[in-house]
Amino acid sequence: MNGPTLELIVSKVWEALRAALSSDAGPVHDLKIKRSKIEREMSNLTNAICNGGGSDSLDKTIQMKEIQLRSVDEDIGRRMREPAIPIDQEHLRGWVKGELSDCGHC
Numbered sequence: 001m002n003g004p005t006l007e008l009i010v011s012k013v014w015e016a017l018r019a020a021l022s023s024d025a026g027p028v029h030d031l032k033i034k035r036s037k038i039e040r041e042m043s044n045l046t047n048a049i050c051n052g053g054g055s056d057s058l059d060k061t062i063q064m065k066e067i068q069l070r071s072v073d074e075d076i077g078r079r080m081r082e083p084a085i086p087i088d089q090e091h092l093r094g095w096v097k098g099e100l101s102d103c104g105h106c
Contacts, residue, residue: 009100010093017087028079035072038065 042065049058 006093006097006100010089010096013096014087014089014092017092028076031072031076031079035069035076038069038072041065042069 042062045058045062045065049055049062
């Protein structure tokens with residue numbers, strides 16, 4: 001099997017792995033659920049301020065929720081950029097080549 005074809009296969013497998021690891025399963029999914037919960041809490045707090053007036057306690061709670069939300073967003077962003085399982089492309093390339101060789105295609 002020539003270099004460009006092998007590279008294409010490795011690239012496709014790499015992207016498929018990254019997509020599977022960043023899908024709506026596992027840690028990213030859990031973080032998205034946590035994010036939704038924080039957003040609901042912030043909405044409830046904002047409604048409480050609008051309906052009953054503000055207080056230092058409510059303001060501080062909203063500030064804490066904003067910090068939590070930023071932290072969750074950063075975690076989601078980091079996990080979406082990095083595979084959950086470290087994958088070395090050279091190792092992947094060797095594995096693909098070995099699999100193709102075993103079935104007589106390389």
